[in-house]
Amino acid sequence: MRKFVVLALVVLMAAPGALLFARGGQEAAQVDSVEVLHWWTSGGEAAALGVLKDNLEAEGIEWIDSPIAGGGGTQAMTVLRSRATAGDPPAAVQMLGMDIIDWAELGLLANMNEIARAEGWDEVVPDAIKGFSKYDGNWIAAPVNVHSTNWVWANRSIMDELGLDIPTTWDEYIAAMDAAEAAGYVGLAHGGQAWQDGTVFEAVLASTGGPEFYKRAMIDLDDAALRSDTILKTFQRMEQLAGYLDPNFSGRDWNLASAMVIEGQALFQMMGDWAKGEFLNAGLEPGVDFEGFRTPGTQGTVLFNSDQFVMFQVAPQYRAAQNLMASAVMDPEFQIAFNTVKGSVPARTDVPDAQFESIGQAAMRELREANDAGTLHGSVAHRHGNPVQVMEAMLDVITAHFNGQVSSQAAARAFVDAVAQAR
Numbered sequence: 188m189r190k191f192v193v194l195a196l197v198v199l200m201a202a203p204g205a206l207l208f209a210r211g212g213q214e215a216a217q218v219d220s221v222e223v224l225h226w227w228t229s230g231g232e233a234a235a236l237g238v239l240k241d242n243l244e245a246e247g248i249e250w251i252d253s254p255i256a257g258g259g260g261t262q263a264m265t266v267l268r269s270r271a272t273a274g275d276p277p278a279a280v281q282m283l284g285m286d287i288i289d290w291a292e293l294g295l296l297a298n299m300n301e302i303a304r305a306e307g308w309d310e311v312v313p314d315a316i317k318g319f320s321k322y323d324g325n326w327i328a329a330p331v332n333v334h335s336t337n338w339v340w341a342n343r344s345i346m347d348e349l350g351l352d353i354p355t356t357w358d359e360y361i362a363a364m365d366a367a368e369a370a371g372y373v374g375l376a377h378g379g380q381a382w383q384d385g386t387v388f389e390a391v392l393a394s395t396g397g398p399e400f401y402k403r404a405m406i407d408l409d410d411a412a413l414r415s416d417t418i419l420k421t422f423q424r425m426e427q428l429a430g431y432l433d434p435n436f437s438g439r440d441w442n443l444a445s446a447m448v449i450e451g452q453a454l455f456q457m458m459g460d461w462a463k464g465e466f467l468n469a470g471l472e473p474g475v476d477f478e479g480f481r482t483p484g485t486q487g488t489v490l491f492n493s494d495q496f497v498m499f500q501v502a503p504q505y506r507a508a509q510n511l512m513a514s515a516v517m518d519p520e521f522q523i524a525f526n527t528v529k530g531s532v533p534a535r536t537d538v539p540d541a542q543f544e545s546i547g548q549a550a551m552r553e554l555r556e557a558n559d560a561g562t563l564h565g566s567v568a569h570r571h572g573n574p575v576q577v578m579e580a581m582l583d584v585i586t587a588h589f590n591g592q593v594s595s596q597a598a599a600r601a602f603v604d605a606v607a608q609a610r
């Protein structure tokens with residue numbers, strides 16, 4: 188949080204005029220446009236975003252697109268910090284969990300209580316999501332979806348060719364990748380970027396230690412859990428997985444790794460269900476052309492993240508457009524149209540599943556069941572688990588290890604130290 192406090196001071200010192208302008212300007216004519224900063228630039232993501240853009244444009248609101256390429260939002264958050272520091276934040280921003288809370292703490296986000304009350308958001312958004320949509324009892328974000336990270340995506344025709352069933356245990360999972368490699372395929376398609384490595388790591392950790400251990404180690408940052416053999420075993424399994432990557436994985440975008448599975452070069456990809464958006468966008472059918480299943484050993488566990496839109500405090504003439512955008516995001520019909528394309532599930536509990544394909548329907552059911560069973564936990568790699576600086580410290584160790592720079596033993600030790608220093 189320290190760096191955000193510093194940022195707040197910088198914002199106030201560097202751009203007092205901009206903030207004053209933001210509070211003044213009552214006389215200006217209403218602006219019928221909204222600038223939206225987001226990182227939805229892959230084929231599936233852009234198709235889903237198009238649904239929102241079209242809906243808003245149908246309401247007479249011009250969409251000013253500010254896409255920042257880079258999965259997981261790392262680059263988008265960097266751009267946002269510099270825009271805010273210059274006193275020029277976009278009106279609406281795609282944002283994840285802990286970042287929302289950090290920006291709310293700075294007092295730079297608009298209060299959405301009025302529209303939330305009028306539309307009854309409190310009654311339809313589940314508590315796990317609300318924890319990141321509300322701050323101090325006030326609505327500060329509109330959740331558009333719920334994604335989940337502990338998924339594996341598989342090429343069905345390679346599975347058929349090799350006589351593979353959907354693996355349910357770690358050993359079966361490894362055996363499937365051995366079979367794929369023996370037949371000349373890449374076992375595991377992956378993009379070597381820190382957030383992607385972290386996405387794989389958290390699923391492997393949940394598989395190795397179970398949901399309760401995941402919560403203790405990754406969310407509560409419990410020292411005994413962090414020092415336990417389960418962390419070492421998780422790093423050893425990561426080392427095992429690194430053996431199934433192709434030599435060009437470094438720096439590859441996640442959607443290009445999805446394309447390797449789609450095009451039949453690779454058997455599996457471990458990635459959140461936004462990857463399903465790529466398969467669907469390529470015209471593939473679940474259960475026929477591809478499979479999506481929970482990381483073996485994590486059946487019944489759901490590691491979630493929710494994309495939300497926050498509205499920055501901007502001049503009053505922009506507010507009507509912001510409200511329309513928030514309302515459009517929360518519209519139940521929109522949540523169906525968007526999420527069936529995006530690969531996620533609705534952030535509202537009152538949306539029927541009839542229009543979702545089989546994996547989406549399973550995801551909606553599993554989300555409810557995990558919520559009831561206490562096995563629904565925030566994704567660390569996607570900023571829903573622990574403070575951003577702790578997550579970044581974890582990702583540094585995970586990435587160095589996955590790239591073979593440190594041994595599993597050394598990584599397990601470094602993990603404890605990194606968390607201790609960052610918190």
Ligand code: BGC
Nearest residue numbers: 232258259260334461494569
């Ligand atoms: C977001 C998804 C997005 C993915 C890859 C995640 O953090 O929640 O909406 O598709 O990153 O860019």
